[in-house]
Amino acid sequence: xxxxxxxxxxxxxxxxxxxxxxxxxxxxxxxxxxxxxxxxxxxxxxxxxxxxxxxxxxxxxxxxxxxxxxxxxxxxxxxxxxxxxxxxxxxxxxxxxxxxxxxxxxxxxxxxxxx
Numbered sequence: 712x713x714x715x716x717x718x719x720x721x722x723x724x725x726x727x728x729x730x731x732x733x734x735x736x737x738x739x740x741x742x743x744x745x746x747x748x749x750x751x752x753x754x755x756x757x758x759x760x761x762x763x764x765x766x767x768x769x770x771x772x773x774x775x776x777x778x779x780x781x782x783x784x785x786x787x788x789x790x791x792x793x794x795x796x797x798x799x800x801x802x803x804x805x806x807x808x809x810x811x812x813x814x815x816x817x818x819x820x821x822x823x824x825x826x
Contacts, residue, residue: 753803757823760799761809767793768816787811787818 767790772783784790787809791798800809802820810819819825 754823757803757820758825760797760803761818761820761823761825763794763797764790764800764809764811764818765816767791768811768818772816783813783816785813 764787768783770793771790772781775782787800790811800811801807802809802822804822807820807822810821811817812819
């Protein structure tokens with residue numbers, strides 16, 4: 712009589728370990744890249760906030776000039792009236808305050824300077 716050979720289906724332990732090692736190597740390479748992208752995104756957001764605040768300062772200057780008093784607002788908080796949303800005076804690092812120059816309307820961040 713002939714016996715039928717049954718073939719077991721599934722993965723061997725060596726195949727599973729190989730896949731786990733490959734996934735580990737990919738994770739070790741990919742995670743630092745994602746962390747760097749997060750830092751770059753925070754820096755870009757900080758620079759965008761600086762530009763938005765400077766635009767608000769320019770609008771305030773134009774309004775003041777039209778009223779016969781060509782001057783930028785005295786403080787960075789005075790710019791809030793010219794912003795529709797997203798008003799913030801801190802860097803995306805959460806602890807550094809943006810710096811405002813009332814003579815020029817320039818807004819800068821020591822951590823993320825705009826060139």
